[in-house]
Amino acid sequence: MKTINDFEEYDDLENAENSRQRPSKTHSHGHSKKVPLSLQAFVQQQDDTRRAFKFTYKAARFEAWWLLDSLGEFYEHQWVADVLRRVKGGKEASVYQCQAGAAVASGGLLAAKVYRPRMLRNLKNDAIYREGRVDLNDEGNSLFKDADVHAMQKRTAYGEDLRHTSWIAHEFTTLQNLRAAGADVPAAHAMTRNAILMDYIGDLGAPAPALGEISLETGEARQLFKRVLDNIEIMLSQQRIHGDLSAYNILYWEGEIKLIDFPQVVSPTGNRSAYKIFERDVTRICDYFTRQGVRSNPRQLASDLWQRHGYQTRPELDVRLLDGDDPQDRALWQKQKNGR
Ligand SMILES: Nc1ncnc2c1ncn2[C@@H]1O[C@H](COP(=O)(O)OP(=O)(O)O)[C@@H](O)[C@H]1O
Ligand SMILES: [Mg+2]
Structure with a gap:
């Protein structure tokens, strides 16, 4: 949880730098802020397990780490072979155009919607939407453990984490359910704690317009x-x-x-x-x-x-x-x- 907070801080910093000016050549080395220890530890750990995941998209430093955390599992399971470009960067989520991996029968392009660390913060305003709906854990199953529900209500760090996952699981299971019912939604293939992998709408050059x-x-x-x-x-x-x-x-x-x-x-x-x-x-x-x-x-x-x-x-x-x-x-x- 501490790491998430560090991530958010770093995310803000990188964003501010990105919007101030077009990134200069030295940009990726230009962070004046020291990288927090917990983030360093995180990167270390990622390096060990997902070292092989190198992608074409030139991400900024924080973003690259976040992508590793969010999409590493897709890579390990060969759902995703490469991240080609960022399609949209939003306040709460960014969408990336990816090359499908060997495990995706249809092949071609996929879209990965990656939630940003700040999503955790914005959940404070979600009461109106959460009312009356079942919370889901990261397998899309209803939360059943009293302790889990209690943690969510009390907003402990663990609870915040569960709420975050629940939010994403809702999007994922909704896509699957609606598609099975015949709705016009992209097919959803997989999810991690931070990301949903679905069919990409558009072509290599550009995503479909709204x-x-x-x-x-x-x-x-x-x-x-x-x-x-x-x-x-x-x-x-x-x-x-x-x-x-x-x-x-x-x-x-x-x-x-x-x-x-x-x-x-x-x-x-x-x-x-x-x-x-x-x-x-x-x-x-x-x-x-x-x-x-x-x-x-x-x-x-x-x-x-x-x-x-x-x-x-x-x-x-x-x-x-x-x-x-x-x-x-x-x-x-x-x-x-x-x-x-
Ligand atoms: N499956 C997809 N294929 C192509 N582009 C997508 C896909 N999903 C999202 N996008 C693009 O990313 C943008 C943001 O995605 P969206 O799910 O609307 O998140 P939010 O609006 O909360 O940031 C969309 O407006 C669209 O341009
Ligand atoms: Mg949208």
Whole structure:
């Protein structure tokens, strides 16, 4: 855990340096900050076990270590043979274009989504999404040990680690589940504590653009709008709401779409904010397609979809989700009891 903190500090430093100026030739030697001991130990240990993993992508120093930690296991299992380039660097995760290893039958390119150390910090704001969902450990199984759940609630270092893994496991299992149900999502191949390996959408030169980055002709827009709604319905049928759906989390490639970015997925039941989150997803999609010439009524549409899948517009409150010390929660509960 100490190492994670060191990593985050170092990550920030490297980022600041990267954004200040274009990296100079001496950049990788230019860190004024001393590398913490725990990081040095970490690197030492990695050197012993994963020495062979050398990749084409020229990563900065911290980033190279983090990639080794996050993707080393993929390399060892021959899921990944090489990291070719960074496709996107985000606040919480970066996505890398990789060459598939021998263990991937389809071969070709893969995308590795690698979470950054700061992800641990941002989990502080995740309460609204976590409500009512089962926590998963790194094999995607429900956490069952009381001690684990307790650690998470108490936010011990070990607990923070579990929460982090749970978040990634949710994205991974959601991709797998939705794909099996027929949704347009990239096939997910493997996960580690920090990363998810999935099909790469795009070609060697560039990743697929997001819908939000392109304009569509009205005919195609109409067709894709229907397709997105079909996907939303598949998600509902699998008890899932994307939670951050927008034209920027839908990739477009050769006339097809792929929905991505699922860590914040929520359940339509068991979360008091579920309908609000769902309506926001639908509205964002409708707004994009309105700009592409396809009009709709987002509120009506959201409500129709919700009810068609058997959910109540005001989802029934699960008493286990209410906080008896919260006056607002007590009022909600009272209202619901009276309404029956
Ligand atoms: N499977 C993929 N193939 C190609 N590019 C991808 C893939 N997954 C993600 N990307 C690119 O990386 C970006 C960030 O990924 P995303 O999962 O949306 O994470 P976040 O938005 O949380 O940083 C996407 O907007 C997209 O450009
Ligand atoms: Mg995204």
